[in-house]
Amino acid sequence: MMLLSILVVLALGLGLALVTPHRDRAQRVALAAGSLALALSGVSAALLGSGGEPLVAVELGSAPALVLDGLNAPWVVATALLALVVLAATPRPLLARANIAATLATAAATEVVLLSNNLALTALAWILALVPGAVLVLRAKSERSHARTYAVVALGSGVPMALSAALLAHAGHRHGLAEPLDLRALASLDLPMSEQALPFALMLASIAVRMGIFPFHAWIPPLTQRGPVGVVGLLVGVHTGVFVLARILLPAFPEASAVAMPWVAAAALVACLFGSLLALVQNDLARTLGFIACSKAGMLLLGVASLEASSLHGALLQSVGGGAAFVGVLMVIRSIDARCGTRDVRRLGGLVSRMPRASATFFLLAVATVGFPGSLAFVGEDLLVHGALHARPLVAAALLLATALNGITMFRAFCRAFLGRPAARPRTAAPPLLDDLVPRERIATSALIVLLVVFGLAPGPLLGARRAHVDEVTRALGAEHAAVRAPAHASTRDE
Amino acid sequence: MTLEVVFPWIVTAIAAGPAASFLLLALIWFFGPTPGERLVRAVVITGNVISLGSAITVGALVVLGLHPTGTVRLGTWFDTGDYAFELGFRVDEVSVVMTILVAFVRGLIAHFSTRYLHAQRGYARFFLLLALFATGMQLLVLGASLDSLFVGWELVGLSSALLVAYFHERQTPVQAGLRVFITYRLCDLGLLVGAVLLHQASGTSDLGLAAEAMGTHRGGVLVTLVPLALLLAAMGKSAQFPVGGWLPRAMEGPTPSSALFYGALSVHAGVYLLLRAQPLFAASTVATVAIITVGALTAIHATLVARVQSDAKSTLAYATMTQVGVMLVEIGLGLTTLALVHLVGHVLLRCHQLLRAPSALRDATALEAVGIVKRRVPALVRWLPAPLAAWVYRLSLERFGLEAVFERALVTPIFELGLALDRLDRRFVALLTGQEPEAPRPEAAVTPKVRQR
Numbered sequence: 037m038m039l040l041s042i043l044v045v046l047a048l049g050l051g052l053a054l055v056t057p058h059r060d061r062a063q064r065v066a067l068a069a070g071s072l073a074l075a076l077s078g079v080s081a082a083l084l085g086s087g088g089e090p091l092v093a094v095e096l097g098s099a100p101a102l103v104l105d106g107l108n109a110p111w112v113v114a115t116a117l118l119a120l121v122v123l124a125a126t127p128r129p130l131l132a133r134a135n136i137a138a139t140l141a142t143a144a145a146t147e148v149v150l151l152s153n154n155l156a157l158t159a160l161a162w163i164l165a166l167v168p169g170a171v172l173v174l175r176a177k178s179e180r181s182h183a184r185t186y187a188v189v190a191l192g193s194g195v196p197m198a199l200s201a202a203l204l205a206h207a208g209h210r211h212g213l214a215e216p217l218d219l220r221a222l223a224s225l226d227l228p229m230s231e232q233a234l235p236f237a238l239m240l241a242s243i244a245v246r247m248g249i250f251p252f253h254a255w256i257p258p259l260t261q262r263g264p265v266g267v268v269g270l271l272v273g274v275h276t277g278v279f280v281l282a283r284i285l286l287p288a289f290p291e292a293s294a295v296a297m298p299w300v301a302a303a304a305l306v307a308c309l310f311g312s313l314l315a316l317v318q319n320d321l322a323r324t325l326g327f328i329a330c331s332k333a334g335m336l337l338l339g340v341a342s343l344e345a346s347s348l349h350g351a352l353l354q355s356v357g358g359g360a361a362f363v364g365v366l367m368v369i370r371s372i373d374a375r376c377g378t379r380d381v382r383r384l385g386g387l388v389s390r391m392p393r394a395s396a397t398f399f400l401l402a403v404a405t406v407g408f409p410g411s412l413a414f415v416g417e418d419l420l421v422h423g424a425l426h427a428r429p430l431v432a433a434a435l436l437l438a439t440a441l442n443g444i445t446m447f448r449a450f451c452r453a454f455l456g457r458p459a460a461r462p463r464t465a466a467p468p469l470l471d472d473l474v475p476r477e478r479i480a481t482s483a484l485i486v487l488l489v490v491f492g493l494a495p496g497p498l499l500g501a502r503r504a505h506v507d508e509v510t511r512a513l514g515a516e517h518a519a520v521r522a523p524a525h526a527s528t529r530d531e
Numbered sequence: 532m533t534l535e536v537v538f539p540w541i542v543t544a545i546a547a548g549p550a551a552s553f554l555l556l557a558l559i560w561f562f563g564p565t566p567g568e569r570l571v572r573a574v575v576i577t578g579n580v581i582s583l584g585s586a587i588t589v590g591a592l593v594v595l596g597l598h599p600t601g602t603v604r605l606g607t608w609f610d611t612g613d614y615a616f617e618l619g620f621r622v623d624e625v626s627v628v629m630t631i632l633v634a635f636v637r638g639l640i641a642h643f644s645t646r647y648l649h650a651q652r653g654y655a656r657f658f659l660l661l662a663l664f665a666t667g668m669q670l671l672v673l674g675a676s677l678d679s680l681f682v683g684w685e686l687v688g689l690s691s692a693l694l695v696a697y698f699h700e701r702q703t704p705v706q707a708g709l710r711v712f713i714t715y716r717l718c719d720l721g722l723l724v725g726a727v728l729l730h731q732a733s734g735t736s737d738l739g740l741a742a743e744a745m746g747t748h749r750g751g752v753l754v755t756l757v758p759l760a761l762l763l764a765a766m767g768k769s770a771q772f773p774v775g776g777w778l779p780r781a782m783e784g785p786t787p788s789s790a791l792f793y794g795a796l797s798v799h800a801g802v803y804l805l806l807r808a809q810p811l812f813a814a815s816t817v818a819t820v821a822i823i824t825v826g827a828l829t830a831i832h833a834t835l836v837a838r839v840q841s842d843a844k845s846t847l848a849y850a851t852m853t854q855v856g857v858m859l860v861e862i863g864l865g866l867t868t869l870a871l872v873h874l875v876g877h878v879l880l881r882c883h884q885l886l887r888a889p890s891a892l893r894d895a896t897a898l899e900a901v902g903i904v905k906r907r908v909p910a911l912v913r914w915l916p917a918p919l920a921a922w923v924y925r926l927s928l929e930r931f932g933l934e935a936v937f938e939r940a941l942v943t944p945i946f947e948l949g950l951a952l953d954r955l956d957r958r959f960v961a962l963l964t965g966q967e968p969e970a971p972r973p974e975a976a977v978t979p980k981v982r983q984r
């Protein structure tokens with residue numbers, strides 16, 4: 037019941053926030069709901085850690101609809117934490133009641149994607165997670181221009197996922213599965229290649245759109261710049277795409293994965309380099325962060341596509357660490373924007389003397405984003421690069437170039453916005469408010485920094501939790517990979 | 532309690548002393564008010580004493596033969612089954628010399644700085660970064676594997692760049708810090724690639740074990756690639772030709788940090804890496820030729836440029852580059868003991884010169900004013916034919932145009948490619964949204980322009 041209660045608490049918080057007339061009271065309700073959801077998810081993960089057996093809830097037929105195991109537990113806790121951080125640290129002018137409700141709704145839908153053991157439920161939540169953001173974008177008159185982009189993303193991500201789920205369930209049914217929607221049963225289903233190709237391609241396309249892999253990236257930078265902060269934080273900061281890759285795509289389509297992943301790796305590398313290059317030349321801090329997120333998404337996909345245990349471990353770690361750092365940096369950027377009226381580094385500069393804590397927070401989270409030693413992202417990147425270099429040395433060498441560029445970009449952004457001479461002229465018509473981070477912002481972002489450092493120094497529990505799943509997936513994929521390569525090698529020998 | 536049990540703790544304390552100072556100062560600063568000078572001094576000196584005391588103890592135990600040289604294994608940081616990041620310290624003649632040197636020089640500079648920076652804005656920040664640097668440097672010199680060395684390497688790089696930008700109210704130090712960071716970050720790719728390739732070729736990233744294992748790969752491409760990758764990393768950190776243009780700019784930082792980083796320790800980190808990796812170089816003719824060539828070119832380039840500098844710190848920076856270049860040649864020729872002795876002597880001399888530079892300048896001006904100092908024509912000018920001397924002088928004055936070449940060949944194309952992709956991306960988004968693309972930004976504003984010092 038613990039798992040269901042996480043969702044119930046978020047849904048209750050959402051309902052109460054919507055009916056509460058006063059904004060501050062709605063925020064307090066949402067914070068209480070977020071805190072409770074975080075506590076429940078933390079306790080659930082701890083129970084899992086002590087017993088080892090997955091926690092299950094809500095039987096649909098003979099299979100559980102919700103499952104918490106080593107693979108999804110870190111994401112479930114991270115989602116609750118990021119929702120709480122966003123609710124606590126978003127500058128007040130940006131946190132209207134609708135934003136609070138949208139944040140809780142996105143968090144709830146994301147938690148369902150993560151916890152679900154039912155294919156239909158996963159697909160439904162995958163689509164629903166985009167709805168709160170869509171509603172907010174459509175409501176905001178100034179953002180009408182991006183409503184079309186958002187609609188394209190929602191369709192591009194939702195429709196292929198729904199079709200893929202339907203095809204996979206149909207295949208499961210035809211092959212005699214008693215519960216064709218049960219993800220664990222589908223993972224053990226040995227589909228012929230001819231039946232894997234189409235649902236695999238559709239699901240991969242849906243994931244690529246959601247992760248913002250080039251050329252499906254166009255929604256991430258504008259949304260990071262101007263989108264509703266809670267929705268952006270959860271959609272971009274929680275890498276549900278990586279989760280679905282690890283939970284559904286790789287186990288359910290091992291043969292198709294073994295065939296397609298070299299091509300996916302190449303595409304991921306292009307996405308990674310593209311994001312890095314574009315991030316380097318931006319002047320808007322949020323847009324820079326948006327392209328860094330695109331680059332990181334490429335890196336994560338490359339880690340998964342390398343089909344090596346260490347790179348898969350690295351991608352899973354990096355998705356949690358990188359996501360948390362992304363949300364932290366986003367919070368600081370929005371705080372600066374709220375105080376200075378701009379995110380353009382050409383109009384900023386010298387903020388360190390007026391906002392020392394914001395500067396220190398930005399710096400620490402920025403170096404955590406790019407995988408500096410001591411942060412969780414460093415461990416993730418190290419594992420990812422080791423695995424990728426083992427599988428594809430040339431691709432990994434180019435990946436390293438992208439990581440170097442990302443590091444330079446973030447340090448340069450810090451130098452331009454926070455160091456140097458302050459901009460000579462006032463940036464806005466009204467005199468800018470330059471108070472440093474307020475306590476709630478400091479506590480929220482500091483919590484992220486502490487967690488990134490603690491798990492960066494001791495990543496063992498996170499790695500241990502996922503070891504069984506990663507070993508299982510890589511073993512299955514390794515066999516398929518060998519099987520796929522064998523005919524090719526044989527034909528080469530015959531020639 | 533036996534020495535076997537205590538020894539790992541003593542070795543750990545060498546790096547843990549400054550690390551604890553850093554953590555304590557960082558926590559106080561981040562969650563409370565800026566720590567005062569007395570508190571900073573107490574924390575930093577305690578860390579120094581622990582570090583230096585432990586380093587001397589370890590040195591004494593090794594020199595007296597009470598403890599053998601070798602690797603002190605501390606455990607595993609993380610492990611995925613097919614790859615594990617081992618934590619350990621290498622205790623041998625070279626690392627013991629270096630760790631004592633690092634602890635001593637860092638302690639000296641910290642002591643000097645407590646007075647030199649008294650009442651300066653950013654006093655606590657300076658010592659915070661100094662503690663981070665000391666932690667990184669000790670991890671670097673004691674790291675048993677390339678993986679753990681990389682952690683120290685990165686900490687040194689970051690603290691280095693931040694200290695160059697110490698006077699952050701002015702634009703030039705900030706740009707110089709950025710330049711340092713960019714060079715480090717790009718050249719650090721060599722260390723990462725080298726570490727992973729080494730692991731792939733030998734199954735370990737322990738340099739000692741790897742060199743033995745690599746012997747079986749003689750003639751393979753990795754035998755050449757690994758040392759070349761490490762050479763790239765060393766070139767960045769030790770300001771070698773042609774990527775050493777950042778060193779004179781780095782003198783924008785406070786004098787004590789210039790002495791510590793660019794006279795003494797940080798600039799020699801690359802030499803130390805190459806000293807450790809010397810067996811790998813010895814196994815590859817191409818790598819040996821490369822290291823000698825880089826060292827010799829740096830020495831010639833830097834000694835010529837040093838002679839035409841108009842400020843003391845730049846002169847000393849290029850003089851440092853010259854000596855470091857010579858050290859690379861020594862390593863390439865297999866003269867590792869000579870290189871180590873050269874390194875220690877040079878660290879102490881250059882550190883003294885940089886710390887003395889401000890007062891030495893004042894003394895020189897006074898002597899010149901009373902006519903005691905006579906200007907001599909440099910020997911090079913006397914020996915070379917006049918047109919050639921003028922040509923060499925001009926080139927040296929322009930630092931052989933390396934900056935412009937890099938700007939044109941590397942920085943500008945990367946930024947132009949990024950901007951072109953950005954324009955395409957904006958058009959693509961405009962197509963999706965059905966609106967006009969946002970106006971392009973002035974390109975000059977995004978290209979990092981760093982003026983010559």
